[in-house]
Amino acid sequence: QVQLVESGGGLVEAGGSLRLSCVASGDIVNINAMAWYRQAPGKQRELVARITDGQGTNYADSVKGRFTISRDNAKNTVYLQMNSLKPEDTAVYYCNANRFYLVWYNYWGQGTQVTVSS
Secondary structure (H helix, E strand, O other): OEEEEEEOOEEEEOOOOEEEEEEEEEOOOOEEEEEEEEEOOOOOOEEEEEEOOOOOEEEOOOOOOOEEEEEEHHHOEEEEEEOOOOHHHOEEEEEEEEEEEOEEEEEEOOOEEEEEEO
16 A cells, blocks of 8 residues: 655745645555646646656656656655746646556545646
8 A cells, every 4th residue: 555645735826836745655665656647627637747766757748848856765755846837737736656566556645736826
């Protein structure tokens, strides 16, 4: 079992910045990739950024150049630095982790609200 706890969401003005954190606990030894997703009201959940054990990253086109995902394996923590925020970034942001133990498992955090005002 893996537990993911997000923090760092809140209300910011357009052009501002936020830094989200996600701490993993439990059976973390076999965690591979971690990622951030987001879901706005009435929309599908979408991948925002993903990072592998080897620190390789990929981003949604809508956030490239503005968001940065990073990972501290010693602290079992993944971060999402969000700069130049836009109202369209408003959503609930979810931490995701994959773990292999005989088969692959997928885990989700509880989500943290990000609201960007204009």
